[in-house]
Amino acid sequence: MRILTARKRAEGLGAAKSGTEHHWSMIVSSAALIGLIPAFVFTFGQALGGTHEEVIAYYQRPFPAIVAILTFLVGFIHFRGGVQTMIEDYVHGTRQKVLIVLAICLAYAAAATGIFAVAKIAL
């Protein structure tokens, strides 16, 4: 008598692995970005073109600062997912793994840098 069920033996053997979680994460981040992107574009557009003092004063206000931080956080997580899918489509083997690691590191580094910059200005 087999102790393992048929489902248990098949689980994890498919090609997709964690496809649904990845897809769901892209859905959630893209839905959030529908609101964040226009807010970021128009606040950043306000700041761009100003002097250093004006830019600092602008990003010390709560709304532009919070919008920028959320956009960097969600945006770069969204980029992380999208760029991984692109690499998986075009590059294979060890190069694929290395590129995905580098791209994910870039995404988090950019997110951390952007959030640090806005926090430093705002606080």
Place this chain on the structure above:
Amino acid sequence: MADVNRGNRPLSPHLQVYRPQLTSVTSIFVRITGNGLIVGALMVVWWLLAAATGPEHFATADAVLRSWFGDIVLFLSLWALWYHSLGGIRHLIWDSGRGLDLKSSYTMGYIMIGGSVLLTIFTVLVI
């Protein structure tokens, strides 16, 4: 059994002899714009980091962003941002099981192209 017909099967359409359609081209551009946005995004992050660091650093970054090169990158990024956003909305609509027929896909494709151009012009005028 699976190998009986090896080498003599109909091939899937090859890129070089494949007439592009609005659906495939708009989809490819969603990928290009989405991944290309990293350039503009890193520039904006650099600009804010420079602003946070001090006036001299800010002057350097601000000069680059407001140069002709920065203008081109930011303008293309702006269009890419709107295009990719509209493409993302189309994907959310598709994921809900709606608009998957050819006619709706084409309509949404035209909305993406026209809408992204209009939104870009609108944003440039407002900002």
